[in-house]
Amino acid sequence: MEGRNAFVTITVFMLCGNIKGLNMNDVCSTNDNTCKTPSISGVEIQKWGKCSKTGVLLRFQEKTLLECGQECLLTAECTSINYRSNKNLCDIVSSTSGGNYIDSDSTCFNSDISNWHKSLAGECADHTCAAGTKCKFDKQNGIIDCVNAYCTDLPLTPNAEIVERFGLYRNFNMANKYKCRNGYLMIGRHFAICRATGDWDVLFSCIEGEEFNGHRYFFQNEVIKWDDAKNHCAGLSASLVAVGSEEENSWIREHASIHYGSPYGECADHTCAAGTKCKFDKQNGIIDCVNAYKFQKNEVIKWDDAKNHCAGLSASLVAVGSEEENSWIREHASIHYENVTEIWTGFKFILFEGYRWHFNGNTVTPSYTNWEIGQPGVLGACVQMNLNDGRWHNKYCVISTHFVCEQGNTV
Structure with a gap:
């Protein structure tokens, strides 16, 4: 042969004589020795280092190469096999519309089943089954039948992609793992399972943030x-x-x-002047603004006691939501409390969360702050307003001082 240096990319080998090491008992009649010991003279074209990443119908472990080819011949719509000899891993593969995605894989080779001798299928050699099934021979009754074997369709997994190393497969009751594409968040578990009914059970959804x-x-x-x-x-x-x-x-x-x-219900889009609160009259369907602040002239108490005192008035410690409100509270507190320089607010530090407003049994992230320079400091978790300039600073919660209660807090 000329061209001794020619490079061949596909390997052709012969299977001749009786097949040894292949279990033909499951596909042949008990007394059919010819079926059990097929004499094969054919070729299998193997694409070394190449495997189909798509179109995998079934995946089996601990299969020999010949057993893998036999499974393909028995399975409806199988057109080739992927085989990884280092793992004895067998993929039963079908052709997909537009062509299969062939991946480079040094541990794998792909073989077209049309080059395998159909006698490996035994009694099923000339029997055709519908998609989703495989041929099965009942030796006891001598009946050839088609039984459900895999999910015919692919799972609906919008905005997600498969993360199985060798691609998706459709064995019954086997889970394929997925991840969401960039920009999407997975809700649920990461798996899509082909159920024995032939339907997919997708355990997640990918939502767009x-x-x-x-x-x-x-x-x-x-x-x-x-x-x-x-x-x-x-x-x-x-x-x-x-x-x-x-x-x-x-x-x-x-x-x-x-x-x-909105946590504020009907008052969500209603604006009231400083010193008032929005109030919804359910009976008459009327939204109104009423006085909101209660100045406690005779009480000088700790933060927790002030919080409980306000709760007893169906109110909360004052929560400040804007510069306008801050100025209004400072001005009117200065009028109500002579010679007082500080008042408690409903602002308090929570471990792992930071400073939050406490009112109506809830804690709320601030939309406005007015800290003094260098504040908040490390001493104390409760926040006071300085009535000289309206700035805020943190103090120990056990200090006693004046305070203002507010109804209908809407920071």
Whole structure:
């Protein structure tokens, strides 16, 4: 032969004589020795280092090469096999519309089943089965039948991609692992399972987050404790929101209100003047502004006692939501409390959460702050307003001072 240096990219080998090491008993009649010992003279074309990543119907472990070819001949729509001899891993592959995606894989080779001798299928050699099934020979009754074997369709997994090393496969009751594409968050478990009914059970959905300044936010419908919320976010490969600017804080507040509804009900879009609060009269359907602040002239008490005192008045310690309100409270507190320089506010530090307003049994992230220079400091968790300039500083909560109660807090 001329061209001794010619390079051949496919290997052709012969299977001659009786096949040894292949179990033909499951596909042949008990007394059919010819079926059990086929004499094969054919070729199998193997594409070394190449395997189909798509179109995998079934995946088997601990199969010999000949057993893998036999499975393909028995399985409807199988057109080739992937085989990894280092793992004895067998893929039963079908052709896909537009062609299969062939991946380079040094541990694998692909073989077209049309080059395999159909006698390896035994009694099923000339029997055709519908998609989703494989041929099975009942030796006891001498009946050839088609039994369900795999899911015929692919799972519907919008905005997700498979992360199985060798691609998706469709064995019954086997789970394929997925991940969401960039910009999407997975809700649920990471798996799609081909059930024995032939239907896919997708255990997740990928939701699109909302983007702001290069960050993506996902609003959850869970109502849980802080630690549970932290772990919930971690399970989604995310973290509890961290606010880095006033602009970001306002954006989060606005969009959280859209997702969760306003905590202020009918008063959400109603504006009242400083010193008043919005009140909705359900019986008459009227929204009105009424006096909101209660100045406690004779009480000089600790923060917790002040909080409880206000609660007894169906109110809360004052919560400041704007510069205008801050100025109004400072001015009127100075009038009500002569020679008083500080009052308690409802602002208090919570471990792992930071400073938050406390009112109506809830804690709320501030939309406005007015700290003194160098504040907050490290001494004390409760916040006072300085009536000389309206600035805020933190103090030990056990200090006794004056305070203001507010009804209908809407920071």
